[in-house]
Amino acid sequence: MNYVLIVDDNPVDRELASQLVVRHTALYTQFANNGLEAVERLEADAARAVLTDLHMPEMDGLSLVRTVRRRFPTIPVVLMTAHGSEDIAIEALVEGAADYVPKHRLALDLSRILTSVLGAVAGDRRHDEITRCLLYKQLRYSMDSDTNLIPPLVDQLQQAAFDLGLIPGSDRVRLARCLAEALHNSVTHGNGGGGANSTADSYSTLMVNIAAEYTHTEARFIIRDQGKGFDPTSVVDPREEPRRLIADSGRGMSLMRLFMDEVTFNATGNEITLVKRKPVGPSA
Secondary structure (H helix, E strand, C coil), X not given: CCEEEEECCCHHHHHHHHHHHHHHXXXXXXXXXXXXXXXXXXXXXXXXXXXXXXXXXXXXXXXXXXXXXXXXXXXXXXXXXXXXXXXXXXXXXXXXXXXXXXXXXXXXXHHXXXXXHHHHHCCCCCCCHHHHHCCCEXXXXXXXXXXXXXXXXXXXXXXXXXXXXXXXXXXXXXXXXXXXXXHHHHHHHHCCCCCCCCCHHHHCCCXXXXXXXXXXXXXXXXXXXXXXXXXXXXXXXXXXXXXXXXXXXXXXXXXXXXXXXXXXXXXXXXXXXXXXXXXXXXCC
16 A cells, blocks of 8 residues: 555656655555556555546546545545646546646655645544534634644644544545645745745744634634735636646645635735535535
């Protein structure tokens, strides 16, 4: 299971992705030319993650995402997107893909994205049955502007949503990725940690406040930083401008817009509210 399955009918792209995976992780790689071959390999030996192209013969990337979500819900799928595939990429993200990386940015972004996705599925997956009887839960945090605190916080936040039955197992990675992106934005952009002229001392005293409320129907996450904010009207839904998926910036907001049921900001742009509702009917 210690491998990443790379699915692409282009041998050059497969080899490039493989080199990056092997170089930056402790995993090895296996290959498939299309979705049908990928499913056969997963049936024989489950992968840690699937990295797939979208346009392939026999079974394309969108169909593969749907199949993996239904048959292998604990295996995250990361899309490799190219110019001209933005519309199908958006559909695949809505259908269950955990994340995406534009092909022209593989060398820059693949390692970070894959590490984040794999981190989201790591940890102890045993849960007490009594936890599922909870009807309401509220969590509040005041967190230092330290990116090292984000992974354990995200794990607690998504764990609570799962324990309350608000998300199926196949959506845990997706929720974790959204929360991680929102928290990273608050720390590195909102509180100045990512600014070109910032230093550790310039934002280490600024806090990020997080409120999480869970009911039997939804999870609501409110994340507020102490920065100056931005103009929230500048945020565009990727469904309206699909080419944003291959842009060099704004990918985190695209993920949140596609995964969450609601994404809203306060007037000054330094507070974001994310809402995830419990699916109606049986999970896909």
